[in-house]
Amino acid sequence: xxxxxxxxxxxxxxxxxxxxxxxxxxxxxxxxxxxxxxxxxxxxxxxxxxxxxxxxxxxxxxxxxxxxxxxxxxxxxxxxxxxxxxxxxxxxxxxxxxxxxxxxxxxxxxxxxxxxxxxxxxxxxxxxxxxxxxxxxxxxxxxxxxxxxxxxxxxxxxxxxxxxxxxxxxxxxxxxxxxxxxxxxxxxxxxxxxxxxxxxxxxxxxxxxxxxxxxxxxxxxxxxxxxxxxxxxxxxxxxxxxxxxxxxxxxxxxxxxxxxxxxxxxxxxxxxxxxxxxxxxxxxxxxxxxxxxxxxxxxxxxxxxxxxxxxxxxxxxxxxxxxxxxxxxxxxxxxxxxxxxxxxxxxxxxxxxxxxxxxxxxxxxxxxxxxxxxxxx
Numbered sequence: 093x094x095x096x097x098x099x100x101x102x103x104x105x106x107x108x109x110x111x112x113x114x115x116x117x118x119x120x121x122x123x124x125x126x127x128x129x130x131x132x133x134x135x136x137x138x139x140x141x142x143x144x145x146x147x148x149x150x151x152x153x154x155x156x157x158x159x160x161x162x163x164x165x166x167x168x169x170x171x172x173x174x175x176x177x178x179x180x181x182x183x184x185x186x187x188x189x190x191x192x193x194x195x196x197x198x199x200x201x202x203x204x205x206x207x208x209x210x211x212x213x214x215x216x217x218x219x220x221x222x223x224x225x226x227x228x229x230x231x232x233x234x235x236x237x238x239x240x241x242x243x244x245x246x247x248x249x250x251x252x253x254x255x256x257x258x259x260x261x262x263x264x265x266x267x268x269x270x271x272x273x274x275x276x277x278x279x280x281x282x283x284x285x286x287x288x289x290x291x292x293x294x295x296x297x298x299x300x301x302x303x304x305x306x307x308x309x310x311x312x313x314x315x316x317x318x319x320x321x322x323x324x325x326x327x328x329x330x331x332x333x334x335x336x337x338x339x340x341x342x343x344x345x346x347x348x349x350x351x352x353x354x355x356x357x358x359x360x361x362x363x364x365x366x367x368x369x370x371x372x373x374x375x376x377x378x379x380x381x382x383x384x385x386x387x388x389x390x391x392x393x394x395x396x397x398x399x400x401x402x403x404x405x406x407x408x409x410x411x412x413x414x415x416x417x418x419x420x421x422x423x424x425x426x427x428x429x430x431x432x433x434x435x436x437x438x439x440x441x442x443x444x445x446x447x448x449x450x451x452x453x454x455x456x457x458x459x460x461x462x463x464x465x466x467x468x469x
Contacts, residue, residue, distance in 0.1 A: 096177040096468050099126040101167070101190035102153040111267040111381075116143050118457040119464060126176070128167065128190070152187055156251050160421070164189050164196075170195035177468055178203060182220070184210060187229045195232045201467060204229050205237040206247060207266055208378025208400060213306050228250045235467065240264040240379045242402035261459045264403050268453035273361040274388040276444070282365035287351055290327060295430050297394075298329040298367035300360055300376075300382040305337045306395060308373030308417070313345040315373075315422035317364055320350050323430050329367060331357055353411065364389050368436060369429050372401065373414065374420055380404045384451050387411070387443030392436045394425045410443035 098119060102108050108116075108127055114192025117123050125144040130151045131218060147170060149349045151163045158165050171179065171193055176200035180192035187204045194202040226247075230236055238244040244260055267461035281335040303309050309330065316328045331354045339353055357363045362384075364370065370393050371384030377400035383393050384404055395401045405411035412428065414421035423430055453465060 095122065095124045095127065097174065098123045098468075099171070099174070099176045099179045101128040101130060101134055101151075101179055101181045101186050102219055103130040103153050103186045105131055107182055113143070114270070115456045115460050118461050120144060122461060122465060123177075123468075126174070128170070130142075151186055151372045153183075153185055155185075160189060163399065164193055164254065167193040168196045171199055177201060178464070180205070181229075182207065182385060184225060184229075187233075188225055189419075191229050192232050201235065202233045203232045203235040203237060203467075204392050205266060205425055206243065206253070206378065207239050208243070209247070209252075209376060212376040223250070223252065230257075237261060239266040240400055240403050243358065243378055243400045246399040261463055262456050263450040265381065265384065265451050266454035267381065267452045267455060269360075269381070269384050269388050269447060271388065271448060274364075274385055275361075276390045281365040284363055288329065288354075288366055290366065291325070294325050294327050295323075295369070296327045296329055296367045296424060297369045297371055297430075297434075298331060298364065298369050300331045300364060300370070300386070303330060303331050303334040303338050303342075305338070306375045308422075309338060309346070309421050310341060311417060311422055312371055312373045313342045313351075315385050315426055316424050317345045317347075317348075317428060318419075320346070323427070326350060326426075327352070329354060331355070331360070331363060339345050359392045360385060361389070364391065367391055369380045369394060369426070371422075372396065373416075374398055374401065375416055377401050383411075386446045387440075388447045390440035392429055392439035393443065394422065394429065406442070406446055410439055410446050412439075 100112055108129055119125050120143055127144055128149050131148040134283055149163055149166050152159050176199055179194045179199050181187040181201040182205055191202050191204055226240045230253045236253055236305045238258055238260050241260050244258060249438045301307055318349060320326050333356050363385055370391045372380055372383055372395040374396050375400050380401045383395055387410055391403045396416045397413045398416050407413050412425040414425050
């Protein structure tokens with residue numbers, strides 16, 4: 093029997109690589125799976141491996157009316173010609189253009205998954221516009237997913253979606269964590285700590301993600317600056333793209349002696365092991381994949397109390413929360429873990445158990461497969 097056709101639509105292929113590869117692999121056992129993304133060059137089409145046919149459509153991340161209309165027209169034509177049984181959009185911009193193109197092309201099943209709200213930290217007219225876009229996506233999609241229960245309640249409270257027409261698959265998280273990759277290993281830990289010139293007695297606080305203001309990295313730097321005054325064995329490690337050229341500001345706050353900027357990595361499962369505590373002081377977050385990655389590697393967590401991170405840790409068991417945008421609150425939690433190795437160890441162990449029970453990538457992909465089988469039966 094001919095397989096039904098499913099098409100994922102994203103703006104950047106990095107999104108597909110980070111969150112969709114395992115889903116594509118599992119869904120391909122039952123469906124013909126396709127991917128639409130903005131491939132900036134031909135090489136990106138070979139990013140390991142999509143396991144499906146890809147289409148290059150220039151969906152820009154930022155608003156650009158002329159380019160957006162062109163992408164909408166091109167995508168509508170593609171969807172109509174390919175006659176997909178379902179489309180599935182990820183990220184706000186891909187959701188807006190993808191779901192609208194699907195509606196115009198008369199695709200019967202149009203799924204969008206909410207993974208975070210850019211408008212949460214905006215103000216004024218821009219916030220209103222971005223909220224209206226999310227409401228519009230909800231109104232023309234046929235199926236709405238959210239990657240966490242706390243985020244789903246937040247969207248309901250803000251009148252973006254409703255209780256009846258939205259759901260979370262499994263325990264949440266868009267992709268979970270690959271338990272075959274994120275395995276604590278003493279040899280790996282020693283190797284990367286040696287490479288980064290850390291001593292065995294150093295306590296390394298690390299951040300993994302895009303360096304931007306909404307991620308709270310300036311607050312983390314300010315809190316660490318205060319911490320290092322009385323604790324000479326603490327280090328701060330930032331891993332990720334410097335999206336907003338914040339590195340000079342961070343270096344001015346913390347100095348160079350105890351701070352390392354590693355830059356982006358394709359192997360977080362290895363590099364994270366150089367750390368002792370993972371920090372995510374984010375102002376807004378859809379779910380916080382880096383938190384469950386860190387927990388799986390037995391790192392205790394310090395994270396903000398923003399809505400999207402509520403399910404990623406068990407407070408006072410796998411990590412510690414702090415108030416959003418509160419440097420003093422971050423400092424107190426860092427100090428607590430900097431001075432208590434037994435607490436770091438117990439929280440790390442509990443965190444790995446929590447993730448194994450709730451966020452295994454293989455389990456989440458199977459949940460996605462069952463969802464699609466029911467939807468397209």
